[in-house]
Amino acid sequence: MPDAYIFDAVRTPRGKGKNGSLHETTSLSLATQVLEAIRDRNNLDTSKVDDAIFGCVAPIGEQGSDIARIAVMNAGYDQKVAGVQVDRFCASALEACNMAAAKVMSGEADMAIGGGVEAMSRVPMGSNGGAWPVDPISAIGTRFVPQGVSADIIATKYGFSREDCDAYAVESQKRAARSWEEGRFRKSIIPVKDQMGGILLDHDEHMRPDATMEGLSGLNPSFQMMGEMGFDAVALSRYPEIEKMNHVHHAGNSSGIVDGAAGVLIGTKEMGERLGLKPRARMKGFCSIGSEPTIMLTGPVDVTEKLLGKLKMDINDIDLIELNEAFAAVVLRMMQHFNIPHDKMNVNGGAIAMGHPLGATGAMILGTMVDELERSDKETALVTLCIGAGMGTATVIERV
Numbered sequence: 001m002p003d004a005y006i007f008d009a010v011r012t013p014r015g016k017g018k019n020g021s022l023h024e025t026t027s028l029s030l031a032t033q034v035l036e037a038i039r040d041r042n043n044l045d046t047s048k049v050d051d052a053i054f055g056c057v058a059p060i061g062e063q064g065s066d067i068a069r070i071a072v073m074n075a076g077y078d079q080k081v082a083g084v085q086v087d088r089f090c091a092s093a094l095e096a097c098n099m100a101a102a103k104v105m106s107g108e109a110d111m112a113i114g115g116g117v118e119a120m121s122r123v124p125m126g127s128n129g130g131a132w133p134v135d136p137i138s139a140i141g142t143r144f145v146p147q148g149v150s151a152d153i154i155a156t157k158y159g160f161s162r163e164d165c166d167a168y169a170v171e172s173q174k175r176a177a178r179s180w181e182e183g184r185f186r187k188s189i190i191p192v193k194d195q196m197g198g199i200l201l202d203h204d205e206h207m208r209p210d211a212t213m214e215g216l217s218g219l220n221p222s223f224q225m226m227g228e229m230g231f232d233a234v235a236l237s238r239y240p241e242i243e244k245m246n247h248v249h250h251a252g253n254s255s256g257i258v259d260g261a262a263g264v265l266i267g268t269k270e271m272g273e274r275l276g277l278k279p280r281a282r283m284k285g286f287c288s289i290g291s292e293p294t295i296m297l298t299g300p301v302d303v304t305e306k307l308l309g310k311l312k313m314d315i316n317d318i319d320l321i322e323l324n325e326a327f328a329a330v331v332l333r334m335m336q337h338f339n340i341p342h343d344k345m346n347v348n349g350g351a352i353a354m355g356h357p358l359g360a361t362g363a364m365i366l367g368t369m370v371d372e373l374e375r376s377d378k379e380t381a382l383v384t385l386c387i388g389a390g391m392g393t394a395t396v397i398e399r400v
Contacts, residue, residue: 004101005279005400007272008265009367010037012192014204014355017121017257021201022192027056027063027119030192030261031071034115037190038263039075042277047078050109052263053099055092055116056085057358060128067117087359088288090326091385091393092116093262094362098286098395100266105283110271115263118359125257125358132389143238143294145231147388148223148249150296151327153235155248157295158333162248165328166216169253169352171342172325176349177209184348184375188367206256206355221247222254238294253328258355262363279400281370284380285311286395297330299392300384301337307382307394315340318396319378322365324385325350334384348372361385366395373399 012030015022022030031054039046054068069083088095093116100114132138133146145153155165179185180203191202224247227235232245265277272279287307291299300323308315315338323331323346335345348368351361362385369381384394 001105002107002268004104004266004283005269005272006264006266006281006283006370006397007277007279008038008042009188009370010034010041010190011188011262011364011367012260013189013201014206014258014260014357015201016206017259020121020259021205022119022259023121025192025200025259027067027117027123028071028074030119030259031067031117032074033190033192034261034263035071035075035077035113038113038265039077042265045275046081048271048275049077049081049111049113051100051103052081052083052113053096054083054085055087055096055359055362057087057089057092057118058123058125058128059085059087061123063119063123088391088393089388090324090356090358091362091387091391092359093364094366094383094385094393094395095288097264097266097363097366101283101286104266104268111267113263113265115261115363116360117261118357119259120257120357121259143234145234145294146223146226147296148254149227149231149235150294151249151329152223152227152245152247153239153295154297154333155329156242156246157239158336160248160329160332164332165248165253166213168328168332169216170211170213172346172349172352173207173209173211175347176204176207176353179348184371187371204354206258207353211252216252219250219252222250223247235294249327249329253352255326255351256355258357260357260360260364262360262367264363264366281373281397281399284396284398288391288393291390291392293390296388296390297326297386298333299386299390300330300334300394303392303394304382304384307396311396318380318382319344320347320369320372320381321345322369322381322383324356324361324365325352326356326386328352330386369397
């Protein structure tokens with residue numbers, strides 16, 4: 001079985017989801033510009049790319065109708081390049097990269113692109129509907145609660161206070177600001193341009209580097225009202241050991257709504273050599289898992305245990321860990337469970353500071369880890385995300 005190597009990773013900056021710089025840029029344009037950058041940066045013969053797999057969590061309207069294939073054609077790739085759209089909620093783009101790697105490792109493809117796109121300002125979260133939260137058969141049977149309430153379950157059950165979550169959020173902002181100041185994203189970022197070639201955005205614009213504990217303390221909990229409407233009772237019926245819900249999450253310690261796209265070029269070492277490409281990292285292993293759906297967001301713990309077991313590795317074998325900052329308590333729980341020091345976790349900041357374009361984030365943070373392994377001269381990284389409906393996806397890469 002051939003190994004799957006990462007040859008390049010690119011992403012757009014994240015544009016604010018409300019009145020942001022990318023609001024007038026379509027999802028197709030974002031995905032197209034990522035594919036164009038991968039081609040042009042690598043002088044890529046696109047006829048050698050077998051497939052493009054793109055995550056998209058709200059595949060409706062302009063993001064629907066298999067946006068991956070449409071973007072491939074729009075970017076001027078060879079017509080033989082296939083395209084497929086996938087949805088595993090927040091982990092869609094990492095799942096897309098894992099699928100690309102699996103195609104390479106199985107021999108189905110010699111070169112593929114994994115990635116994702118989400119224009120949340122244009123196609124709002126949840127606009128594609130779905131039975132899970134609204135059909136009583138599925139909602140009652142799974143004890144559905146909104147994701148923010150799930151994050152508050154984690155905080156309550158595992159003892160994370162409002163101050164703990166706010167302190168984590170402030171640190172995320174500081175790390176993101178430092179990473180931009182030091183040029184840590186320089187290798188991967190491509191500016192988003194308009195139809196005339198003018199630059200619309202060349203930096204993550206959701207960041208609030210001036211955030212303080214005092215400032216965050218003035219924000220009201222975002223999910224307390226939902227809890228009082230009945231979802232707290234649902235949560236307590238599933239977790240009776242919790243006496244009372246503690247609602248600690250708000251806009252300042254949760255991931256931001258943003259627009260963006262990303263892509264990762266993955267292939268065999270042999271195809272890379274034929275195309276004159278140098279591998280940057282190897283996909284060492286990956287998997288996904290289901291987890292309890294009411295608490296919903298503890299999947300990163302479960303999937304990490306599964307993946308490390310498959311790879312016969314220990315958490316101490318991992319040099320860097322990137323866990324999407326959907327909510328502060330998600331990361332705090334991962335650190336608590338595995339006793340992970342903060343200097344190994346999300347070292348460049350995360351979605352609390354820079355935002356979470358749902359269908360693209362997984363590929364964004366995978367690329368961030370490729371860059372960071374090279375910058376810091378480290379060897380191995382774990383990338384993982386929590387997922388709606390109770391799942392987790394994880395990938396381990398090693399620097400070449």
